[in-house]
Amino acid sequence: MYGLTITGLRRRFDISGRSIDALDGIDLTIASGELLAVVGHSGCGKTTLLHHVAGLQRPDAGTIAFEGPDGPAASARFGMVFQEPRLMPWKTVRGNLELALKHIASGAEAESRIADALETVGLAAFADAWPHQLSGGMAQRVSLARALCREPDILLLDEPFGALDALTRSRIHGEFAAIRLRRPLTTILVTHDIAEAVRLADRVAIMQAGRLTAVFDIDLPHPRPLAAPGLAEEVATITAAVLGDTISQA
Template identity: 45%
Template sequence: MNDKKTLKSIEIQNLSKTFKIDGGNFNVLNNISLSVNQGEFLSIVGSSGCGKSTLLRMIVGLDRNYSGNILSYGESIKGPRVDRGMIFQEARLFPWLTVEKNIAFGLSRRVSNSEKKELVHKQLELVGLTSFAKAYPDQLSGGMKQRISIARALINKPKLLLLDEPFGALDAMTRINMQQEILKIWEKENTTMILVTHDIDEAIYLGDRVIVLSSRPGTIKKIVPVELSRPRDRSGYDFTCIKSKIYDEFFTKVENPFSYNI
């Protein structure tokens, strides 16, 4: 039997995805092969429609209709599991449940009431919603709703956390705070995280590597390592050089405002 400590968290092998629309084939992803180490923070960027979110749905097990293979710790992914959490672009909450009950939803029945209460309280503190524990989703702003989604995804302490533009609905300061909190969790729990984002700054600030996907059909155009110490200085020269490399992958025919001789 293989020792899971030696296995990759995720291995994607020759993955392609095609949708059938009006009788025709719509190729979204083409021949993606990628390994993600246990405990790695991977960022994925690419233009709209290149298959970034589709890729996350396949990794979490929500979509099994593809060619190729996806392994999690050496085993083919057959469907969703609690050790693979996902945070979507929009909050997906139950409007009839309070904030604390939305966060608690999905916890194992084996968790005692006292333990459940403690876990929910910690998550409420993490996302800054302790005062809104008894509120309902329709009483909250869009950013607050998304913070509930983040707390709910983290409460089971998944081995792999997939983040599909999770901070897009948050204001600038809350977004930065949540990025820092996600990093604290990542460092403490050794959770493998895969982030899809349109924000290149965010991708560099959080990621150990940045995967640049081509326009549809999405293929891996470039893998950019982010060999910067943490916490990272977004205004620093090295950060800006990495940003320039990624920016060049999208804009090759116009002047790059972040261009440096690198």
């Protein structure tokens, strides 16, 4: 597992003559095995931050340093999950995972990784199912399995449950928490759902207009049921901080 340290990260976009500081000096350390949630309004720079961590975009300034099990590392392997499952409709669940393993693993090694990942997300029985046969929640678990089978060092989740209905989302939070106990991975979870952040994260960072304005430690044991003592208070505190109607704690 990998930790990472982001220092002075900046990225400016010019959109029709106007400059937007999508990342306006981000400093952040994420420990190995930690789940950090980033919450904030639409357009505050969350996706841009994930893209820079994954190396898909280059910053104007700043660095991202990775710390592997054997010390500093030049890069890391990433698993990404997006709001939409992005499964290939003409491939089965297994076929979709095989596609993700192209150039990474084949034959028995690939099959064992796929079986492992599907087992982890509780879909071992659905390897031969087609995407259209899956519910929204199942499809998102397949897309998580697709990321996991690549055995990433760091998991990057961009509003992965955002398209699910509220009941399914709440259920999948519980499932995801259980998956994390089975397979702990350094994870950045971007979400605008503060309850989701508080249920799943070790720390919750608030992002506003390209800056991290506060980071909250969530000192509640995992997994956290919906009605876990203290959970509602954390959600209220962080919601107030995002809305800016209280003094935020740095």
